[in-house]
């Protein structure tokens with residue numbers, strides 16, 4: 320099978336079961352959302368798929384190949400990438416340098432010693448294109464620490480896209496972004512390459528319903544249900560969860 | 568770009584000026600130059616890559632003994648001796664780094680100290696080869712490039728050390744702006760993100776540590792050739808710690824910081840120790856405190872800070 324194929328995935332932290340028997344598919348071109356209350360295990364699931372955490376059981380395949388034994392960096396090389404729920408950038412470096420790094424590494428140029436990091440016109444062109452795509456050109460030479468949080472979230476996405484992934488997991492891309500700026504994130508997601516497999520973890524339901532063609536609901540580490548947005552919106556259990564829970 | 572060239576010119580001028588102004592202190596000036604090479608190696612490892620170490624003397628000592636033994640037993644050519652020192656420093660860094668680079672923080676610092684201590688102990692025990700506590704004697708380096716003999720005033724030694732320091736500086740300036748240098752800064756800023764863009768940070772850090780080891784080895788080799796003596800002190804904790812203080816004083820992550828910090832530390836040490844051999848440490852301590860509190864980015868940041876201060880003053884006045 321093409322794309323990501325997860326079967327019976329589980330994760331325990333000591334006695335705490337955070338993922339339990341998760342089956343999940345993400346074919347090329349998918350636009351899925353993963354929703355669920357705080358602590359449901361959404362980020363943990365993303366960390367298991369990307370290799371940041373090792374599962375307690377189950378299998379993860381990508382394009383039919385078992386990738387469970389690969390470490391995080393190797394999975395990135397296979398095209399599986401994610402953004403961080405808590406912005407994780409090279410904060411002292413400029414926006415441009417933040418984007419140059421992943422492009423260099425993707426092309427296997429990151430270890431080169433005797434040329435300038437900014438001397439390859441093809442790499443620079445790619446960096447400029449990313450800056451333009453995310454509306455960051457005006458900020459390109461500013462250190463990332465100086466940016467507003469919403470802009471940092473855009474850098475977070477741009478940096479991950481610079482890896483040209485085939486599977487992209489966005490862990491709460493709009494978290495902490497002022498609502499006046501969420502449209503920037505939504506537009507960025509809508510502009511993603513057609514054939515990219517995208518999974519968005521998000522609490523912001525506007526965003527979820529704008530971008531997702533299919534929604535997976537995770538509760539206490541288990542998949543409660545999966546369906547089209549309309550189905551999920553009508554689902555009584557989900558409505559109760561969200562009306563009675565912490566999030567609206 | 569022109570500013571870069573200008574700064575390099577400034578280093579050359581400073582080298583010439585120091586030579587003309589202090590003709591009777593060439594030995595001391597040469598020690599500063601050797602120390603700058605060591606501090607530059609630390610700047611690559613700590614300043615750029617963020618690898619915490621208090622054991623840089625291990626590679627310095629390895630380079631010193633290697634160059635000394637090489638001159639005595641193999642070939643007296645100084646440049647070949649430098650190479651021997653670089654190889655020894657790199658080898659020690661690569662072998663010890665294979666373990667050290669898997670750790671970080673306090674564990675890493677303790678292990679770097681331990682490596683230097685072990686090296687000192689080995690050199691101490693292997694008295695037959697290293698001369699033990701008496702030091703390695705009888706090093707008689709040949710002419711530099713077959714042209715310049717080491718003279719007892721230290722003119723050749725000074726310019727030889729200066730040339731080596733300058734070349735190391737240039738090499739590091741190139742590396743700092745290379746993709747590799749950028750990736751080291753990336754690892755320093757956020758190792759998690761670096762892994763998340765597909766980098767094996769262990770290998771990158773090991774490569775940086777090994778390069779830093781080679782440069783520290785060159786510093787040690789220089790010292791062996793110029794003082795014609797290697798003592799157990801070259802592995803000492805004091806040397807590692809002082810190199811670190813010099814770097815912090817000047818400013819980590821900036822190559823000019825390594826030069827400035829070393830010059831100031833050693834000059835203050837020289838003057839203060841001559842005036843008051845018991846309290847010079849107090850002067851250095853006060854200097855470090857002032858820098859850490861008021862100039863956390865080191866003395867190289869002083870002009871920028873003063874400019875900001877002056878600007879702030881004008882704004883307040885108007």
Ligand SMILES: Nc1ncnc2c1ncn2[C@@H]1O[C@H](COP(=O)(O)OP(=O)(O)OP(=O)(O)O)[C@@H](O)[C@H]1O
Nearest residue numbers: 332335337355356357358359360361362363364404
């Ligand atoms: N490293 C860890 N060690 C122990 N427990 C952990 C660890 N990481 C996460 N947990 C626990 O696992 C559960 C799921 O956490 P996770 O971060 O996956 O939730 P989430 O669905 O992403 O929540 P949120 O919406 O708040 O981001 C939580 O109870 C959390 O405390």
Ligand SMILES: [Mg+2]
Nearest residue numbers: 361362363404
């Ligand atoms: Mg989460």
